[in-house]
Amino acid sequence: MILFDQVSKRYKGGNEALSQVNFHLHQGEMAFLTGHSGAGKSTLLKLIALIERASTGNVIIGGKNLNKVSRHTLPYLRRNMGIIFQDYQLLYDRTVFDNVALPLIISGFSSREVKKRVHAALDKVGLLRFEKKYPITLSGGEQQRVSIARAVVNKPALLLADEPTGNLDPELSREIMNLFMAFNQVGVTVLIATHDIPLINQLNKRIIQLSHGQLLAEGES
Amino acid sequence: MVKSNATEVSSVQLRQLKPSFSSRFKEFFVRHLQVFFYSLGLLSRTPFSTLMTASALGIALALPTGLYVILDHASQLSGDINSINQISLFMKKGLSEANIQTIKKKLESYPEITQVKHVNRDAALQEFQDNSGFGDALKALKDNPLPDLLIVYPSITHNNPQQINALLGELKKIKQVALVQLDIQWLQRLYAILHIGQRGVLIIGFLLALGVLLIVGNTIRLAIENRRSEIVVMKLIGGTNSFIRRPFLYTGFWYGLLGSFIAILLVNISLIIINDPLAHLSSLYDSNLFSLGLMGVNISATLLLSGCFLGLLGARLAVGKHLKDIEPK
Numbered sequence: 001m002i003l004f005d006q007v008s009k010r011y012k013g014g015n016e017a018l019s020q021v022n023f024h025l026h027q028g029e030m031a032f033l034t035g036h037s038g039a040g041k042s043t044l045l046k047l048i049a050l051i052e053r054a055s056t057g058n059v060i061i062g063g064k065n066l067n068k069v070s071r072h073t074l075p076y077l078r079r080n081m082g083i084i085f086q087d088y089q090l091l092y093d094r095t096v097f098d099n100v101a102l103p104l105i106i107s108g109f110s111s112r113e114v115k116k117r118v119h120a121a122l123d124k125v126g127l128l129r130f131e132k133k134y135p136i137t138l139s140g141g142e143q144q145r146v147s148i149a150r151a152v153v154n155k156p157a158l159l160l161a162d163e164p165t166g167n168l169d170p171e172l173s174r175e176i177m178n179l180f181m182a183f184n185q186v187g188v189t190v191l192i193a194t195h196d197i198p199l200i201n202q203l204n205k206r207i208i209q210l211s212h213g214q215l216l217a218e219g220e221s
Numbered sequence: 222m223v224k225s226n227a228t229e230v231s232s233v234q235l236r237q238l239k240p241s242f243s244s245r246f247k248e249f250f251v252r253h254l255q256v257f258f259y260s261l262g263l264l265s266r267t268p269f270s271t272l273m274t275a276s277a278l279g280i281a282l283a284l285p286t287g288l289y290v291i292l293d294h295a296s297q298l299s300g301d302i303n304s305i306n307q308i309s310l311f312m313k314k315g316l317s318e319a320n321i322q323t324i325k326k327k328l329e330s331y332p333e334i335t336q337v338k339h340v341n342r343d344a345a346l347q348e349f350q351d352n353s354g355f356g357d358a359l360k361a362l363k364d365n366p367l368p369d370l371l372i373v374y375p376s377i378t379h380n381n382p383q384q385i386n387a388l389l390g391e392l393k394k395i396k397q398v399a400l401v402q403l404d405i406q407w408l409q410r411l412y413a414i415l416h417i418g419q420r421g422v423l424i425i426g427f428l429l430a431l432g433v434l435l436i437v438g439n440t441i442r443l444a445i446e447n448r449r450s451e452i453v454v455m456k457l458i459g460g461t462n463s464f465i466r467r468p469f470l471y472t473g474f475w476y477g478l479l480g481s482f483i484a485i486l487l488v489n490i491s492l493i494i495i496n497d498p499l500a501h502l503s504s505l506y507d508s509n510l511f512s513l514g515l516m517g518v519n520i521s522a523t524l525l526l527s528g529c530f531l532g533l534l535g536a537r538l539a540v541g542k543h544l545k546d547i548e549p550k
């Protein structure tokens with residue numbers, strides 16, 4: 001599903017954020033991406049989401065080499081991924097329902113389908129009763145669950161999350177992680193960047209470690 | 222080692238949830254309609270600034286339109302004056318009355334001529350003697366110095382000096398005619414002035430159309446700037462450029478439409494204000510020629526269409542320039 005082949009990333013006027021990274025995440029697999037602040041976790045996720053491009057090497061997602069993706073086809077590729085951010089990236093002038101509906105509207109689903117799928121997604125994250133509320137009136141954990149509902153509403157094969165629990169207390173963090181585990185259970189490939197080591201140590205999933213832009217051998221720390 | 226896995230990976234395709242083609246086709250129109258009114262809703266959330274921008278557009282559109290309407294009436298007016306023009310044919314001397322009558326009959330058969338009036342040279346002399354005060358001096362003359370005169374009333378109503386010139390050429394060819402006279406110089410001057418006026422309207426229209434583009438472009442640029450975070454989110458979840466562009470284009474359209482309506486309002490108010498003193502002037506001339514009325518349907522429709530088009534174009538230019546700078550980081 002995700003294949004990094006000798007991938008390096010150098011930002012303009014910066015050091016190498018990633019150097020010679022190789023790894024393979026199989027379809028249906030779930031992994032945590034860890035490392036100190038500035039290790040390159042966000043950069044790695046941005047390469048997958050096509051927010052940044054690799055300086056050298058190949059990133060291959062679902063068989064597609066991202067080096068060969070044009071600006072024009074990029075939006076269609078992003079529709080295959082659900083992306084979740086530490087700061088939720090919600091639209092605060094729209095209701096919870098409208099936020100979650102956005103990916104479906106972009107893809108051109110009928111209003112009936114939209115309603116059905118949004119309700120299903122909100123139900124999964126336990127927020128169905130909040131559909132008419134505005135995100136600003138919700139707590140941090142609830143807002144993050146709205147953003148997860150939005151990420152999964154069109155059933156993407158791949159879920160990416162960058163520090164999704166960074167702003168949440170341990171109990172809420174655990175709830176959010178459980179949600180990701182549940183999506184993985186039904187076959188969604190999940191990659192989560194986090195430095196919440198105590199939490200992920202309880203979850204018994206694959207851990208990919210970055211340090212100064214380099215991948216550490218797995219199992220090492 | 223990693224490379225050997227590549228074939229296995231490429232066989233795993235991303236399965237994406239996709240709506241059916243017919244659903245997407247139908248939704249395309251439904252969504253367009255929704256965005257169409259959504260963008261109007263956005264404008265109505267900030268009625269004051271919307272009205273300010275639309276008024277600026279209205280004034281910019283009203284100026285050339287108002288000038289055009291007045292100029293259009295002026296050239297119609299000159300057409301009316303043209304139709305009451307008369308051409309004087311001074312005949313050669315020594316023509317018999319019968320001869321002149323034949324020419325008169327012939328001229329009356331021309332389609333360009335409505336009426337021909339004969340002023341007999343003897344009658345003319347008599348009138349001159351009676352009215353000019355030179356009666357005694359003229360009596361001293363042995364011969365009547367005045368020629369026979371045919372006054373030709375052309376039926377040409379078109380405000381077209383070329384046609385008048387063509388008719389004059391025809392008349393000059395008649396060998397019994399000594400002199401053809403039409404004081405069309407003032408008419409030509411009027412046409413020249415109107416022509417300059419039309420050019421002026423064209424230039425002003427062009428400049429103010431450019432102004433409309435700039436106003437709309439700048440307004441849309443600000444709107445894009447205000448919705449920067451929304452645009453980033455749209456791009457992150459796979460919104461295409463055309464999808465993200467759409468509400469801004471419709472916003473431009475609404476501005477154009479509102480601006481045009483305000484322009485129609487402004488021009489018609491101005492016409493109403495001008496019409497009163499104009500009617501007074503008209504009555505002094507014992508005529509009802511000088512009446513502007515209100516804007517016609519054609520010109521109003523043209524204004525609406527141009528306004529909407531300029532709004533769309535201004536928005537499209539701004540969106541093309543500013544939207545691609547906004548990418549998720």
Ligand SMILES: Nc1ncnc2c1ncn2[C@@H]1O[C@H](COP(=O)(O)OP(=O)(O)O)[C@@H](O)[C@H]1O
Nearest residue numbers: 011012014017036037038039040041042043044
């Ligand atoms: N847009 C950017 N321009 C320049 N340097 C950047 C940019 N984004 C990240 N970096 C640098 O790349 C390195 C990795 O950053 P990042 O991927 O954000 O790390 P992490 O998410 O693990 O904290 C850091 O040294 C950071 O300063």
Ligand SMILES: [Mg+2]
Nearest residue numbers: 041042043162
């Ligand atoms: Mg980071």
